[in-house]
Amino acid sequence: xxxxxxxxxxxxxxxxxxxxxxxxxxxxxxxxxxxxxxxxxxxxxxxxxxxxxxxxxxxxxxxxxxxxxxxxxxxxxxxxxxxxxxxxxxxxxxxxxxxxxxxxxxxxxxxxxxxxxxxxxxxxxxxxxxxxxxxxxxxxxxxxxxxxxxxxxxxxxxxxxxxxxxxxxxxxxxxxxxxxxxxxxxxxxxxxxxxxxxxxxxxxxxxxxxxxxxxxxxxxxxxxxxxxxxxxxxxxxxxxxxxxxxxxxxxxxxxxxxxxxxxxxxxxxxxx
Amino acid sequence: xxxxxxxxxxxxxxxxxxxxxxxxxxxxxxxxxxxxxxxxxxxxxxxxxxxxxxxxxxxxxxxxxxxxxxxxxxxxxxxxxxxxxxxxxxxxxxxxxxxxxxxxxxxxxxxxxxxxxxxxxxxxxxxxxxxxxxxxxxxxxxxxxxxxxxxxxxxxxxxx
Numbered sequence: 057x058x059x060x061x062x063x064x065x066x067x068x069x070x071x072x073x074x075x076x077x078x079x080x081x082x083x084x085x086x087x088x089x090x091x092x093x094x095x096x097x098x099x100x101x102x103x104x105x106x107x108x109x110x111x112x113x114x115x116x117x118x119x120x121x122x123x124x125x126x127x128x129x130x131x132x133x134x135x136x137x138x139x140x141x142x143x144x145x146x147x148x149x150x151x152x153x154x155x156x157x158x159x160x161x162x163x164x165x166x167x168x169x170x171x172x173x174x175x176x177x178x179x180x181x182x183x184x185x186x187x188x189x190x191x192x193x194x195x196x197x198x199x200x201x202x203x204x205x206x207x208x209x210x211x212x213x214x215x216x217x218x219x220x221x222x223x224x225x226x227x228x229x230x231x232x233x234x235x236x237x238x239x240x241x242x243x244x245x246x247x248x249x250x251x252x253x254x255x256x257x258x259x260x261x262x263x264x265x266x267x268x269x270x271x272x273x274x275x276x277x278x279x280x281x282x283x284x285x286x287x288x289x290x291x292x293x294x295x296x297x298x299x300x301x302x303x304x305x306x307x308x309x310x311x312x313x314x315x316x317x318x319x320x321x322x323x324x325x326x327x328x
Numbered sequence: 329x330x331x332x333x334x335x336x337x338x339x340x341x342x343x344x345x346x347x348x349x350x351x352x353x354x355x356x357x358x359x360x361x362x363x364x365x366x367x368x369x370x371x372x373x374x375x376x377x378x379x380x381x382x383x384x385x386x387x388x389x390x391x392x393x394x395x396x397x398x399x400x401x402x403x404x405x406x407x408x409x410x411x412x413x414x415x416x417x418x419x420x421x422x423x424x425x426x427x428x429x430x431x432x433x434x435x436x437x438x439x440x441x442x443x444x445x446x447x448x449x450x451x452x453x454x455x456x457x458x459x460x461x462x463x464x465x466x467x468x469x470x471x472x473x474x475x476x477x478x479x480x481x482x483x484x485x486x487x488x
Contacts, residue, residue, distance in 0.1 A: 069370035073403040076378045077396060084392030084451065096389035103340055103387070168344065168388075170353050172452055175389055212389075241457050 089220040093204040093212040100210045108165045160310040169243040169303045174215040181209045191271045191311040198300035199277045202270045217243035217302050224266035225277050243302050248294040257283045263296050269320035335360045340387040351464050354471040358444045359479050362437050377402025397447035401440050412436035424480035437476045445469045
């Protein structure tokens with residue numbers, strides 16, 4: 057009996073070690089981006105307020121650049137508005153009931169770009185009507201990610217630099233589409249794949265979003281950096297430099313597609 | 329206990345927000361495993377390591393990688409202590425105590441940190457971007473070892 061107890065004491069540590077590792081590896085291998093986002097939602101309830109306080113200190117140092125950017129944005133929007141005003145007929149047609157997108161501003165309180173599954177946390181949550189699958193854009197209108205999970209006052213968003221991130225992208229001048237994904241390397245670059253081999257792109261061309269239940273169409277994703285046919289010559293491969301600087305996200309604009317659910321439902325039924 | 333909380337807060341509030349470059353990602357929290365008393369029971373060591381891993385996984389949203397790496401170094405820590413410090417350690421109850429040559433402590437801390445970082449980044453990238461991951465392991469480990477050595481010095485001053 058005494059020997060048995062001795063034996064158990066001797067193997068307790070290795071046994072416990074194996075047990076913990078098996079559980080951890082099992083959990084890790086079955087984890088999806090949704091699991092990771094949920095973990096972050098839990099920790100946010102503790103740390104987000106503190107992170108928010110830190111980021112508000114940084115505010116003062118960014119005011120100048122932000123003001124410049126805002127003025128420029130005002131100019132752009134004024135120019136767009138002027139075109140609408142010139143054509144009263146069109147203004148009339150776009151009555152309020154035909155506003156397919158809702159907008160909301162938020163602040164990024166926590167961000168990461170150096171892992172394989174990067175997320176950032178914003179300071180708006182269920183209380184502010186933030187829900188999963190809303191698009192996240194920078195104030196300049198560049199694509200940054202989309203919302204995955206929200207708690208009461210915070211929401212976790214999947215960054216474009218996340219290996220589970222996908223969206224559609226197309227050229228501004230020729231409308232050829234491809235699917236966009238990040239390969240886990242440099243957070244400033246993504247790839248656009250499955251572009252038809254006859255589509256023609258040049259380095260420097262702008263790549264914008266295609267419409268989906270998450271993203272509004274024609275938002276700038278980035279610029280073509282490298283373009284070549286794949287080895288089998290069936291498709292083309294493209295490397296895109298992102299327009300948004302994901303490591304310096306601060307203020308962001310959330311976009312909700314009002315008919316997103318209907319769009320997705322129809323798409324999942326007949327789109328495949 | 330206080331040390332545990334301090335380490336977790338430092339990691340999640342400071343080091344996880346230090347966006348220096350993609351290559352320097354110090355996982356400073358492993359200092360907790362490094363500086364635990366020498367004579368702590370192996371089962372306790374494992375449990376504390378796993379608990380630290382769980383907390384960091386929740387904080388970083390890494391779904392298990394921290395537990396894998398931290399529990400593993402907690403398990404092999406007694407062997408690393410034997411290899412790096414040998415006889416010196418019989419007179420000391422803490423790994424950073426006065427009877428231990430700074431060289432031995434540095435060797436011990438380096439082995440623990442490198443093993444931990446290698447497991448963490450290895451499991452996180454799962455073999456992709458091999459060169460980038462290797463560079464990340466080396467550079468981040470150096471940063472963490474420096475931080476760990478500074479912490480040990482500070483503790484030595486406080487303890488006596």
